[in-house]
Amino acid sequence: MSGNRIPLGPFHPLLEEAEFFEIKVDGETVVDIDMEIGWMHRGHEYISEMSSFTQSIYLVERICGICSTSHPLACVHAVEDIDNIEIPIRARYIRTLVGELERIHSHLLWLGLAGHFIGYDTVWMWAWKYREPVLQIIEAISGNRNHYGIMRVGGVSKDVDPSNIPKLLEILDTVDKKMDMFAKVVNDDPVLKKRLVGVGVLTKQDAIDYCAVGPTSRASGVRGDVRKDDPSDAYDLVDFNEIVLQNGDVYDKLVLRVLETKESIKICRQCFESLKTAKGSIINNVKEISPGEGIGRYEAPRGEVFHYMRSDGTNRPIRHKVRAPSYVNIPTYKASCIGVSISDALITLAAVDPCYCCTERSLTITDINQRSNSLDILKLSKEKTEKIRREINGK
């Protein structure tokens, strides 16, 4: 085996959270991958244990800018689980609605970045353009584009004005049409299929062994969706399908996210329709939390978010455990990256959707003869797509 090792991170455009990957390659094939994390450790659990239950909700909202509904929802579910607190019907629909809108914009964000990584910059720009109306809907509901701040123990803090719903449904229709277009592109484009089918396969057994969650495991044929398995809020009142695909490659992860977005739009429509007529308050007044322990979870766009709260009867938790989906999904690289070519490593890493941002950086590798040279892993990925495109077009 040659001694080539490619460092990726800890600060790399692919990774929004700073993580370090050392990819060992033999020629152009990845033979092993090692990971180190810890650069982004901010002590959220510890800070939460010094805060009141309500303050914890605001705190966990800031763990991730994209999952800023999933964490607070899992957190309030954990507190509500301690005392089996009931939620008013209207609040249940609002929670579900905001959670699904978050899923739509998160999947669109991923779709755009995935397009960018394989040289489909038009997909990137379109996906982000059509993500904008979703953020507008969220802003109309909560007053904010991100960090909505509406989750409370016992309900939500902001109501949806029924007179606004027809207008919001119209905006949702425009997103739905664009998603149909994306679904058609994914289905019809021969270059995309040739580029992504069979790339970065995570087998069903590996997904089970690594305890992967969300689209990462569902694309490998492992069913499991918190919205179906342990339904909270209004998920037992709305009709939707759990999407499970079988191949575990990047293409299936792409298809799964597009189909999930369609399902989310379906759920949002049902929530809007129900909110036109559902009566009652949006929050139950919760004065104190009894001693005990509770588990809260929610199906975030990337998979199950897990929160554990332990209370001693005071106004703050004595233990608050948080586990985000990327924590269990990132180790699956050990299974999915091995055997892929270095030009496919980027999209394989991105397929898990590990919270990344969209700037880019070149990296330096040292080859077996200790000669330094620059290698742009993104450029390699785009060149491979271009080569396939030329082959298919016969040029």
Place this chain on the structure above:
Amino acid sequence: MSKLEKFIEEMGDKITRKIDKKRRFYFNVKNENLREVSEYLFNNIGCRLSTATGMEMTYGIEILYHFSDDDTGQYYCPRVVIKDKKNPEVNSIVTIVQGAEWIEREIFDFWGVIFTDHPRMEKLLTLNHPEKLDKPMRMKEE
């Protein structure tokens, strides 16, 4: 007979202090029985390990595992209590559940619990910390 009832019957007196809430089942298990219980949950019931929570209590260090049965939405939470805070040690379950590797390393990092037979027992989050950390970060008692 439900999966939960069968589990309770199969495990017998290996599990104690059982608390059964709606879709949440907490119970205590001794260190020597942890692997057997984990193996039953992972291989027989088909649970997924969500995570494990380390806690420092007055009576010792608690490790609470969270196994999720995705078919029924039921959580199985085995709790191991380590009374010796100075030399905490517990059996690793990585040989049974590959996904426990990072989780156990994080508990080692914060509470200093050594997981025996773990393939890579080193810190997870403070491995590259700029300051020298000579004691587990979350332990309050010396």
